[in-house]
Amino acid sequence: MSSGVTASPDQVSLGVLMAAVDRDVIDAAVAGCGAGAKRSDGKLPPHVVAYLTMALCLFPGDDYEEVATKVTGSLSRFGCWDASWTVPTASGITQARKRLGGKVMAEVFEGVAQAVATPGTRGAWLRGRRLVAIDGFEAELPDTPANAAEFGYAGSGTHRSAYPKARVVALAECGTHAFLAARVGAYGTGEQTLAQGLYPRLLGDELLTADRNFYSWDAWDTASRTGAALLWRAPGRLALPVARVLPDGTYLTVLVNPKVRGAGRRARILAAAEAGQDIRPEEAHLARVVEYDVPDRDGNGAGELIALLSTVTDPAEARADELAAAYHERWEEETANDQLKTHLRGPGKILRSRLPDLAHQEIWAWLTVHHALSVLIARAAEAADLDPDRISYTRALRIARRTATGTAGFSPSGLD
Numbered sequence: 001m002s003s004g005v006t007a008s009p010d011q012v013s014l015g016v017l018m019a020a021v022d023r024d025v026i027d028a029a030v031a032g033c034g035a036g037a038k039r040s041d042g043k044l045p046p047h048v049v050a051y052l053t054m055a056l057c058l059f060p061g062d063d064y065e066e067v068a069t070k071v072t073g074s075l076s077r078f079g080c081w082d083a084s085w086t087v088p089t090a091s092g093i094t095q096a097r098k099r100l101g102g103k104v105m106a107e108v109f110e111g112v113a114q115a116v117a118t119p120g121t122r123g124a125w126l127r128g129r130r131l132v133a134i135d136g137f138e139a140e141l142p143d144t145p146a147n148a149a150e151f152g153y154a155g156s157g158t159h160r161s162a163y164p165k166a167r168v169v170a171l172a173e174c175g176t177h178a179f180l181a182a183r184v185g186a187y188g189t190g191e192q193t194l195a196q197g198l199y200p201r202l203l204g205d206e207l208l209t210a211d212r213n214f215y216s217w218d219a220w221d222t223a224s225r226t227g228a229a230l231l232w233r234a235p236g237r238l239a240l241p242v243a244r245v246l247p248d249g250t251y252l253t254v255l256v257n258p259k260v261r262g263a264g265r266r267a268r269i270l271a272a273a274e275a276g277q278d279i280r281p282e283e284a285h286l287a288r289v290v291e292y293d294v295p296d297r298d299g300n301g302a303g304e305l306i307a308l309l310s311t312v313t314d315p316a317e318a319r320a321d322e323l324a325a326a327y328h329e330r331w332e333e334e335t336a337n338d339q340l341k342t343h344l345r346g347p348g349k350i351l352r353s354r355l356p357d358l359a360h361q362e363i364w365a366w367l368t369v370h371h372a373l374s375v376l377i378a379r380a381a382e383a384a385d386l387d388p389d390r391i392s393y394t395r396a397l398r399i400a401r402r403t404a405t406g407t408a409g410f411s412p413s414g415l416d
Contacts, residue, residue: 017054017400020372021112026050029107035100044088044096050108052093053100053365058401060346064090094358102360109182109368116178116371116378122387124175126326127318129207129229131174133333134198134214136191137341139166139366140350141359150356152187163350166363169194170336171201174209174329176388177336178374179367184360192216202228207312209330212236215309217257224285224311231327234307240289243273248315250291255309256284288313290320332389339393340370373400 030036030046044052055071056064068087088096117124124131138154140163141147147164154161169191170182181201183194195214202208204227212233223230234240240253254273256266260283269284279286290308308327312318318326345351345366353359374388377396381388 017051017058017369017372020375021051021054021108021368023047025111026104026108029104029111030100032107033101033103035104044092046100046104049093049096049100050104050365053097053105053361054369056352057344057362057366057369060344060349060352064093068093097358097361098355100361102357102364105361105364105368109364109371112368113178113180113371115173115180116176116375117173118382120382120385121175121378122381123329123332123389124173126207126322128205130203130205131209131326131329132180132202132206133172133174133209133330134169134195135172135211135330135333135337136167136169136194137337138187139168139341139363140164141166142350142352142354144354146355147353147359150186151359154187166359167191167194168363168367169198170333170367171198171208172333172336173374174332176374176378177332177339178371178378179336182364182367184363192219195219196222199223200226202226204228207231207326209327211330217255220255220285220287220309221257221281225281230309230311231323232309233327234289234309240307240309241270243270243286244276246288246315248320250315250320251289252313253287253289253309254279254284255287257282260284285311286313287311290323292320292324335389336370336374339373340366343393343397344370344373373397376400 026047030050035046052068052071055067059067059070062070065087115130117130119125140161141151143163151164151166153163154165165187167185167187167189168182171180172178173180181198183197185194192214196219199219199222202223207229208223208231210230210232212235215232215235215238220230220232238255243252243254245251252273254270256269260266260269269279272279273284273286287309288311290310292306294304294306306324306327308323310318310323312323341347351359351362351366353362373393373396376399377391377393378388380396381391
């Protein structure tokens with residue numbers, strides 16, 4: 001992202017997390033998970049623990065007590081902290097996190113992870129369809145027996161990873177990098193398996209982009225039935241028979257359910273598609289194929305042929321070049337993953353939690369903090385009539401860390 005443009009303080013309320021994650025959302029999540037406040041909670045009732053857990057993700061290099069010291073001023077201003085209380089100890093925060101449990105932060109994320117782009121957000125739309133992407137990443141965890149049993153390692157033997165890894169697959173809004181939904185599992189759980197639980201979350205006004213690793217008949221069938229438009233790269237092994245060539249040079253193909261056996265049945269399905277007749281959705285889906293070459297860097301003719309599959313079958317609804325450009329917007333989720341892991345967490349750093357339930361809690365808090373920052377950046381970009389890509393994530397993160405401490409009284413000239 002460009003480092004030349006940043007958000008200004010008048011677009012940032014005190015405590016970005018407190019502003020983006022409303023207390024009511026946390027209270028609803030606490031109540032829904034049965035984690036309500038108890039007399040023994042003292043100065044660390046559930047809503048305070050939730051904000052502290054998010055603050056731990058915002059300040060990954062600091063220990064528990066240092067983070068608590070930094071954010072109590074901001075918590076006090078929002079009515080979540082009594083200034084007469086002493087800062088809790090690390091063990092006190094750990095015990096409070098255990099009481100809160102892992103599910104509450106998942107519900108908090110669900111409560112805030114809404115679409116961020118407005119009709120005026122640049123790079124977020126294709127002809128009225130919101131561009132979203134699906135992708136996965138890994139999160140390294142402390143090497144404890146409990147984490148190893150819950151999440152597992154990458155590789156085995158001498159090639160085994162140094163730390164247990166959680167696998168996360170998420171839907172993200174391409175224009176703003178905001179995560180909209182996610183699934184968390186063990187490293188051994190495949191991306192396709194986790195993704196299958198995300199497709200029902202798609203909306204009819206969205207266009208989902210996905211790399212070739214996500215394609216399967218079941219995935220395409222589940223996602224297409226939501227009414228969302230799809231734009232996925234086809235895996236090289238997938239047969240794409242030509243049903244009809246369209247005026248713009250793209251063509252229609254038939255994606256046949258692998259359970260349909262026999263060359264004769266498959267031929268009849270293709271013949272029906274060629275004749276413009278309806279095909280049964282439990283047997284096959286009609287898709288438009290957009291093919292184009294990506295030139296090689298060295299100019300030796302070794303470029304790559306890309307074949308895209310789309311449910312947008314009418315060229316009048318989207319030209320081939322528009323679909324090709326929209327597909328490459330899926331790389332914006334790669335940017336979101338980088339923001340999460342390299343900038344917010346820190347390169348090469350593992351998460352804090354030594355117990356699986358707390359690891360789940362931390363991952364959901366991590367995603368929630370990233371969403372809050374995405375909202376901040378998107379609103380600043382909109383106010384300045386810029387593409388959110390032009391806003392420096394590093395500087396926005398710096399502002400968020402300043403405001404979270406309750407020491408946001410700096411002038412516009414002091415942003416460097």
